[in-house]
Amino acid sequence: MSAKFQPFTTEYEFDTGKLNPEGRVIVRKLSHMKEMYLDQKAVEERVEEDPLIYEVYNVELPETMAHIQHCTTILYPGKIGNEYFMTKGHYHEILDRAEIYFCLKGKGQLIMQTKEGDFKKLEMVPGTIAYVAPEWAHRTVNTGDEPFIFFAAYPGDAGHDYGGIETEGFVKLSVEENGEQKLIDNPRYQKV
């Protein structure tokens, strides 16, 4: 056998959204993303309990453009104040790299923006394949009552830039008002 990178399989568990083997697991609790929620009083009230917001199961691969990174995300249902549980969101370190999200369970939103201030929201239910076009920062939001689970694939060399979007903030926030989901302007958003 040659010294080439070998093919292999990973099993996706339809019930839980987890991978087997688990790969590199990222666990994000409220304490890891306190500053991202608008209602800081609600954050303070919940941070001791420190709810689990989301988990990512990553197949481990070299970070070169020959490869396709892939992972599943389990985003739990809940709110901090009236803002839905969400992922941190990021640009790709190599900005010009796309990503695919394939929703397998639950429901939610994919919110995206560019450095120029464009904003876009896509609704996701099982079977929705959402295309994060190159140059768009992306965050998912669980607007349902059960875990929102999706499979993602992106170019091997894309990388993650969390700092850029942390500085800007997202243009809009997804909140519940009078029992209904709404997007509101983020008063802390600032174009860099």
Next chain:
Amino acid sequence: MSAKFQPFTTEYEFDTGKLNPEGRVIVRKLSHMKEMYLDQKAVEERVEEDPLIYEVYNVELPETMAHIQHCTTILYPGKIGNEYFMTKGHYHEILDRAEIYFCLKGKGQLIMQTKEGDFKKLEMVPGTIAYVAPEWAHRTVNTGDEPFIFFAAYPGDAGHDYGGIETEGFVKLSVEENGEQKLIDNPRYQKV
């Protein structure tokens, strides 16, 4: 709004494996791949009927490395002689490009080989995520009784090289012998 490539969604239909919108559809019947089956007498007997072997629904995207190509394949059940219905198989035009297959329905095999003659077979059932490592030619085989359906994602610039594998032939063929699936050596295989 800036002139950037815009995000969008495609709906995957869990029952049929089709996409909505359908995108670019590839339809492969026996007449499109006559030479690939070993039993040429069986091919001649079936080619008038010209059974549908597989369909691919492709989301249309630019062929650059910023993008992630994605598609679903519906590979029908059946045999030509004792050889299972299969895809043509290909290397990527840029050889050093991987691919992910996510099985959603049915069962089958992913057979792969390198130009050096390495061979590898992976079994796929719903939930199996198979990783076609860079430099491996790849073909799928339906070894079950229902459509074998999988979602695929690969780098935008990968391209398809069908000619290389057509000249070589696959190292092994997947056939049914006495009601059981077997891999047999392909007498027509020749390392280029």
